[in-house]
Amino acid sequence: MQPRCLGAGGGSLAVLGPSAHSHRPSTSRATVRCAARGGRASSRGKENVWSVDNEQAAEQKARSQKNNRGRGRGRGRGRGRTDGRSRPPPPPGRRNENDAGSRVLVSGAMLVEVETVLQTQEPVIRPSWETFASSLSGIWKGVGAVFSPITAEMEPVGLGSKEEYLYDCYTLSRIEKLDDGNYGTEIRRKTNWVQLNPHGEAEKQSAGDDDWNYGSSSGKISVDLPAHEHFDLKRSDVLDEDTITMEPGIVFFEDGSYSRGPLDIEIGEYDESKYFLSPTYKFEQCLVKGCHKRLRIVHTIEFNEGGANIQTVRVAVYEEQWACPANIHVEDNTPVDVKPFSQRKRTKPSELTGSWKVYEVSATPIFSEKVQELEGGALFVYLCMETMKKRTLPESSIFFGEEEMLDMQDVTVLWLPGGVTAYVDVDKDGILCIGVSWYSEEGINLVMERDYGTDGRLREVRTKTEIKRRWNQRVPS
Secondary structure, eight states: OOOOOOOOOOOOOSOOOOOSSSSOOOSOOOEEEOOOSSSOOOTTOOSSTTHHHHHHHHHHHHHHHHHHHTTSOOOOOOTTOOSOOOOOOOOTTOOOTTSTTOOEEEEOOOEEEEEEEEEEEEEOOOOOHHHHHHHHOEEEEEEEEEEOTTTOOEEOOEEOTTSOEEOEEEEEEEEEEEEETTTEEEEEEEEEEEEEOSSOOHHHHTSSOTTSOOOSSSOOOOOOOOOGGGSOGGGSEEEEEEEEOSOTTOEEOTTSOEEEOOSBOOOOSOOGGGTTOOOEEEEEEEEEETTTEEEEEEEEEEEEGGGTEEEEEEEEEEEEEEEEOTTSOOOTTOOOOOOOGGGSOBOOGGGGOEEEEEEEEEEEEEOOHHHHHHHSSOEEEEEEEEEEEEEEOOSOEEETTOGGGOOGGGOOEEEEBTTEEEEEEEOTTOOEEEEEEEEETTTEEEEEEEEEOTTSBEEEEEEEEEEEOOTTSOOOO
């Protein structure tokens, strides 16, 4: 029987570069401790993909009914908290989420239950690599930032000429599809960047900072930062150069979205004599909105003590907009409608609550020696389904300046600027989930999740398009 695990994200790194080994990580980290060494997870995935959600919803209902007979109504616990402890009452003067100026930075996992299954799982055609490569190709202009996996605060990405910290960056990526006679089509990416903004996050500074210029009539945060077009990114420093191939572990979709990471995580029995060995992996997940905008989040995670101690080292976020084909010259002054992350507001958990119509496509790997010999890795089976889900608030949510009051075992979701959320969670069965979501004011939430079993093998990758049900839309009976 697997010991119960507690979901948390932890760690920080004040550099945006994607390499998992090129920079020394910060010493401030929170960890997830779980027994990921024993037992094996089925490579076929869950028989009922909603079984965990339904079990948790039933447990939540039972707890609520029990508490109603006792001292009062209980609050539901998110995934990852299974020890039964209750949090102490909030101190006097603690703000509520709806208070003016408050903003949630981190929280526990949100409980999701299925209201209606609109369409059961059906197989779908495996996406074409050529179409995926074509969707990625082009010149992309964007912005980037780094956030603490402990507190979700913005962290510096570099130093300025006056030794001041800089919190934002502009990026220019050139992505080309090239034909290699030996390995087929490959995707080459080169990204240049410049750092800016010594002030930090505008929403954090909005209270009593005279150095910022805020719009009072619209209520929106605005600040005088140089535009993207003020920089010659072609002559700027190189952030990274990478090649994407049909590598084991990559799951891709024809619109250009993808989830990239190892097929197998190196875990096993812990050898105290090798305490200095901590396998570190990079998990890159990309969501696409309207074919011309995309969001990339890169988690860098260490697996210590044979996989029982998981530490999130870095969370880097990029939002990019397609500018032109890769073979066409583009001037640096071409306008781009991408606002730096420091100038955006953070999504509140209440904005993701309620009923959602969810269209999901999942990719499940099939492991066999014959498939690995023919495919060079696991063969993925793609399935789709459609449901109506209901999402409720997490048990805990911590605001700016109150991080010291947080039980780190409750930390699962990072609420980042621009409608972005990121989470690293381990459920009661020991399944590790690395997820990202991207919410827009139109009521659409895009999600990408990557699951690993207790044996360290990739279990499932899911991409979801969630559409919020408006107040005048009737729930299907």
